Amino acid sequence: MSPTIKVLLAEDQSMVREALAALLGLEDDIEVVAQVARGDEVLAAVREHAVDVALLDIEMPGCTGIEAAAQVHRSLPAVKLVVLTTFGRPGYLRSAMEAGADAFLVKDAPAAQLAEAVRKVLAGERVIDPTLAAAALAEGANPLTDREREILRAASDGSTNAELAKTLHLSQGTVRNYLSTAIQKLAVRNRAEAVRIAREKGWL
Amino acid sequence: MSPTIKVLLAEDQSMVREALAALLGLEDDIEVVAQVARGDEVLAAVREHAVDVALLDIEMPGCTGIEAAAQVHRSLPAVKLVVLTTFGRPGYLRSAMEAGADAFLVKDAPAAQLAEAVRKVLAGERVIDPTLAAAALAEGANPLTDREREILRAASDGSTNAELAKTLHLSQGTVRNYLSTAIQKLAVRNRAEAVRIAREKGWL
DNA sequence: ACTGCCGTATGACAGATGTCATGGCGACGG
DNA sequence: CCGTCGCCATGACATCTGTCATACGGCAGT
Numbered sequence: 001m002s003p004t005i006k007v008l009l010a011e012d013q014s015m016v017r018e019a020l021a022a023l024l025g026l027e028d029d030i031e032v033v034a035q036v037a038r039g040d041e042v043l044a045a046v047r048e049h050a051v052d053v054a055l056l057d058i059e060m061p062g063c064t065g066i067e068a069a070a071q072v073h074r075s076l077p078a079v080k081l082v083v084l085t086t087f088g089r090p091g092y093l094r095s096a097m098e099a100g101a102d103a104f105l106v107k108d109a110p111a112a113q114l115a116e117a118v119r120k121v122l123a124g125e126r127v128i129d130p131t132l133a134a135a136a137l138a139e140g141a142n143p144l145t146d147r148e149r150e151i152l153r154a155a156s157d158g159s160t161n162a163e164l165a166k167t168l169h170l171s172q173g174t175v176r177n178y179l180s181t182a183i184q185k186l187a188v189r190n191r192a193e194a195v196r197i198a199r200e201k202g203w204l
Numbered sequence: 205m206s207p208t209i210k211v212l213l214a215e216d217q218s219m220v221r222e223a224l225a226a227l228l229g230l231e232d233d234i235e236v237v238a239q240v241a242r243g244d245e246v247l248a249a250v251r252e253h254a255v256d257v258a259l260l261d262i263e264m265p266g267c268t269g270i271e272a273a274a275q276v277h278r279s280l281p282a283v284k285l286v287v288l289t290t291f292g293r294p295g296y297l298r299s300a301m302e303a304g305a306d307a308f309l310v311k312d313a314p315a316a317q318l319a320e321a322v323r324k325v326l327a328g329e330r331v332i333d334p335t336l337a338a339a340a341l342a343e344g345a346n347p348l349t350d351r352e353r354e355i356l357r358a359a360s361d362g363s364t365n366a367e368l369a370k371t372l373h374l375s376q377g378t379v380r381n382y383l384s385t386a387i388q389k390l391a392v393r394n395r396a397e398a399v400r401i402a403r404e405k406g407w408l
Numbered sequence: 409a410c411t412g413c414c415g416t417a418t419g420a421c422a423g424a425t426g427t428c429a430t431g432g433c434g435a436c437g438g
Numbered sequence: 439c440c441g442t443c444g445c446c447a448t449g450a451c452a453t454c455t456g457t458c459a460t461a462c463g464g465c466a467g468t
Contacts, residue, residue, distance in 0.1 A: 013290065018315030019223035022230060086217065111222030147415065158397030161454070174416055180456055190424085190456080192396050193362030349444060365424070378446055384426055394426080394454085 004031040005122055008046055010065060011057040011084070012037045020055075020114070027115045038062035043071045046079055053118050058085040058092060066092070066099050073100030080121040084114075090136035091202025093128070103127035142203045143185045151178045153204055156195040208235040209326055212250055214269060215261040215288070216241045224259075224318070231319045242266035247275045250283055257322050260305075262289040262296060270296070270303045277304030284325040288318075294340035295406025297332070307331035346407045347389045355382045357408050360399040 007024060009032055011017040021032045034049045036042055040062030046054055054072055056065035069081045082103040083096040093104050102121040105113060106129065117127040144152065154164055161179075165172040179191050186197045198204045211228060213236055215221035225236045238253045240246055244266030250258055258276055260269035273285045286307040287300040297308050306325040309317060310333065321331040348356070358368055365383075369376040383395050390401045402408045 013311040015288075015309070015311045015313055015315045015318060016220055016223065019220065019227040022315075023223040023226040026226060084219075105219070107217040107219040109219055111219045111226075114219060145414065158392070158394055158400050160393060170415095171417055173418060176454095176456065177417085178415090180458090183456075188362070189364060190362055196362055351445065374445095375447055377448060380424095380426065381428095381447085382445090384428090387426075 004029055005118060006031055006033045006050060006052045007118060008032075008034040008036070008042070008049065008051040008054045010036045010039065010042050010045075010055065010060065010068065012060045023111055024115060024118070030115060030118060039064055039068040042068035043075060046072055046076060051079060053080045053082060053122060055082045055084055055114075055118070058083060058087075058096075066095050066101075069096065069101050070099035082117055082121060082127075087202070088129070088132050088135075089200065089202030090132065090139050091142060093132050093136045093202075094141070095202070097128075104129065104132070106132070139201060142201075144182055144198065144203060148178050148182045148185075149198075149204065151175060152182050152191070152195060152198055155179060155191050156199075156204070208233055209322060210235055210237045210254060210256045211322060212236075212238040212240070212246070212253065212255040212258045214240045214243065214246050214249075214259065214264065214272065216264045227315055228319060228322070234319060234322060243268055243272040246272035247279060250276055250280060255283060257284045257286060257326060259286045259288055259318075259322070262287060262291075262300075270299050270305075273300065273305050274303040286321055286325060286331075291406070292333070292336050292339075293404065293406030294336060294343050295346060297336050297340045297406075298345070299406070301332075308333065308336070310336070343405060346405075348386055348402065348407060352382050352386045352389075353402075353408065355379060356386050356395070356399060356402055359383060359395050360403075360408070 007030055009017055009021055011020065014037065017035055017037065021035060024030050024032050033051060034045045036045050037060070039060040042054065042056065056068055058065040065083055069083060072079050072081060081101045082105065083101045084105050084107060085092055086107050088106040096104050103117045103126065105117055105127070109129065120127050151164065151168065154168060161172050161175050164175045168175065179194070183189070183191065183194045186194050188194050188197055195204070211234055213221055213225055215224065218241065221239055221241065225239060228234045228236050237255060238249045240249050241264070243264040246258065246260065260272055262269040269287055273287060276283050276285060285305045286309065287305045288309050288311060289296055290311050292310040300308050307321045307330065309321055309331070313333065324331050355368065355372065358372060365376050365379050368379045372379065383398070387393065387395065387398045390398050392398050392401055399408070
């Protein structure tokens with residue numbers, strides 16, 4: 001009796017995106033009504049196509065799927081949000097939830113979970129991998145301040161202190177202080193490790 | 205008249221893998237007869253299912269799709285090899301070709317190219333993105349020696365010189381020398397940048 | 409009002425990192 | 439058999455990084 005579920009797919013790699021569309025197309029009750037390749041095109045497309053469920057990849061040009069989720073959640077709170085990602089990083093889960101996501105799936109989960117998640121969120125359920133949820137809770141919140149995160153992100157391409165100081169309009173000493181505190185908070189021994197760990201946890 | 209083309213799909217993320225299978229399943233002349241999630245399972249599966257074309261992702265546990273391609277190429281040279289990857293790194297293309305690949309596709313190409321590539325390689329054609337091919341040629345070969353690559357790879361997680369020396373059974377000075385020459389060859393200013401650049405080019 | 413915490417800054421110090429010159433050893437090509 | 443190259447090593451030097459103590463203004467919570 002119910003009409004088909006209208007789904008939007010946001011994913012930057014077209015081959016993956018179209019493959020997921022093919023997968024969902026096999027389901028009778030689901031219809032992919034829109035596809036976008038950039039985070040910043042999500043909101044408009046959701047509006048235009050009266051989407052029921054938006055399926056969002058995190059890593060996208062324009063803006064991340066998490067940011068896109070937040071935008072949609074603010075403007076159109078009725079739209080259900082499924083966040084889909086390659087990396088099961090606890091920090092991602094946390095921020096996705098804070099952005100109003102209804103489901104959080106990792107791409108190495110079985111494909112059947114995708115359609116299932118779409119149906120469940122529409123029924124008002126939340127879908128979260130319990131292992132990941134546990135990890136997210138166990139690990140605690142991001143200990144880094146905004147500025148520390150920003151400097152760490154800027155340092156992640158191998159820039160030197162002098163370059164960082166210039167681009168961030170800070171003194172060189174300040175840059176070192178921030179990196180130093182970040183290194184200590186993450187309990188590592190240099191900036192490279194700090195970047196790696198923060199990335200892994202989804203804190204960058 | 206010709207029987208269906210038997211395809212093996214190797215890709216570690218099950219959602220993507222099954223989605224690609226769904227996509228290829230839409231084609232009448234193609235049949236996905238095997239799916240594996242690890243590089244080191246490819247060869248056995250190709251043998252077992254008398255596969256015509258193997259579709260290999262590069263980033264996989266066990267071994268990379270490129271290594272798997274080389275194995276298949278050596279043992280069963282009649283099997284056609286399509287390498288599929290997220291990252292259009294020229295160095296990847298180069299090594300894929302050296303491993304005997306018949307096609308090289310990036311995941312952000314349109315989905316239609318996938319089935320098309322399968323048919324073309326079976327017809328004896330090679331399928332390569334011309335832009336990428338140009339980039340691979342323009343950039344030249346990997347200037348790093350085996351050892352330099354190895355040390356750079358080991359250093360990429362933020363290990364310190366002392367740790368590298370220990371795990372690689374080298375003197376600390378030697379480690380520094382290798383990193384220094386790698387840094388110079390890549391025309392960068394520190395190991396972090398060296399790692400980044402080498403990664404980008406697919407030289408790691 | 410007082411107490412944190414954040415952002416910013418400085419100066420000093422120790423230790424890590426990058427560079428350079430130099431050497432030995434083995435393999436491979438001319 | 440000689441030159442070149444890759445691999446490994448040492449020592450010396452300059453620079454970059456990480457740590458610590460200290461400071462000041464702002465802003466939030468008690």
